[in-house]
Amino acid sequence: MKDNDYLALDGYSMNVFLTVLEQGSIASAADKLGITKTVIGNCLTKLRSVFHDPLFVRTGGQEIVATARAENLGERMRVVLSEMQQLTSEPVFTPQKAVLNFTVGTNDFQRDLVLPELYRQVASEVKAFSLRTIISESPALEWLRTGKADLLLSPIAPEGVDILHKRLFIDQPRCFFDGNAREAPRTLADFRQARYIGLNVVEGQRAAVMAAPISRELEQQVAVRVPNFSEMASFMRGSDLLAIAPGMLRMGALAEFSAISPLFNLPSITMFMLWHKRHEGDAAHQWVRAQLESAVTNVMQRGKLSKFNLVGV
Incomplete structure (x- = not known):
């Protein structure tokens, strides 16, 4: 033979x-x-x-x-x-027997706000769960294509037929400040004369939330730049600095600070969940993506915020 x-x-x-x-x-x-x-x-x-x-x-x-x-x-x-x-035969995913290892590319804001809830939910359901994060203000799509990350949380909708996405929530920018160190800005003149803390300008990444005509003026008033939202707190504490940042930071890194709605229009901030097409039909990935959506909903409920309308007071 x-x-x-x-x-x-x-x-x-x-x-x-x-x-x-x-x-x-x-x-x-x-x-x-x-x-x-x-x-x-x-x-x-x-x-x-x-x-x-x-x-x-x-x-x-x-x-x-x-x-x-x-x-x-x-x-x-x-x-x-x-x-x-x-x-x-179609694989049957049984969470209780699953050993999952997931890497998520995200900014520090989403890491601190959503991923702890995701970890608690998934870890309580599966046999073993390992969660790793890669921090970037604008996670790269190549991380999904190369397998460096399994999911991305990004404010930028993807380009390319191989990257799939779903909207998780919409947020509104807020003006944060230390209410113990300064008064709230009440007029446009107050905003124009203030000094700001912003994110580092990094090539290929969005440096700030501000994208309205007045933002070009305010961008010139940025006195301190930091690599991520979490580091804004230490500079803002006890200073007169303002920060235009996602309103949901009230539930996380900037929870100790006062926040008001700016007196000018700013674009909403949409957060997407991104994954590669090769994982679209994978039962374990489908389950984790559903858990992420559930985690977002739970966070919103705890913060008494609507999932699709996060305009705060």
């Missing part, structure tokens, strides 16, 4: 062989399978060529009997067909 003869095997022919073996008759097997005796003959001819054995011999008339090789092959083929059936 040649080493590559096994590649000629196929599930259909093996199923025909097993039916003939069980029925003890080609005619009976044809009736059971709803095919012609010619089709059965062709399948057996293929298998005889592979195994170099007649498999069945006539005992007189139309009666046949399996060879010793055929009897031995029968049990092994049943195992192979069973494994082939399992291979093609």
Whole structure:
């Protein structure tokens, strides 16, 4: 038998062989399978060529009997067909038995606000859960394409047919300040004359929330730049600095500070969940994505905020 003869095997022919073996008759097997005796003959001819054995011999008339090789092959083929059936069946995801390792690319704001809730939810449901974060104000789509990250949380909707996304929430910018160190800005002049703390200007990343005409003026008033939202607090505390930042920071890094709505229009901030197309149908990934949506909802409820309308007071 040649080493590559096994590649000629196929599930259909093996199923025909097993039916003939069980029925003890080609005619009976044809009736059971709803095919012609010619089709059965062709399948057996293929298998005889592979195994170099007649498999069945006539005992007189139309009666046949399996060879010793055929009897031995029968049990092994049943195992192979069973494994082939399992291979093609839809995988069943059982959280209680799952060991999950997920990496999420996100900014520090979403890491602190949403991911702790996600971890608690998932860890309580699965056998083992490992969560790793990669921090960036604008997580790179290449992280999904290369497998560096399984999910991204990003304010930027993706470009490219291989990256899928779903909106998690919409936030509104707020003006944060230390109410113990200064009064709230009450006029446009107050905003224009104030000094600000903002994010670092990094090539390829969005440096600030401000994107209205007045923001170009306020951008010139940025006195301190930090790499992420979490570091704004230490500079704002005890100073007269203002920060135009996502309103949901009231629930996280900037919870200790006062916050008001700016006197000028600013674009809403939309946060998306992004994943690669290759994970679209994966049962474990689908489950974790659903858990992330649930985590966002739970965070909003605790903060008495609406999932799709986060305009605060």
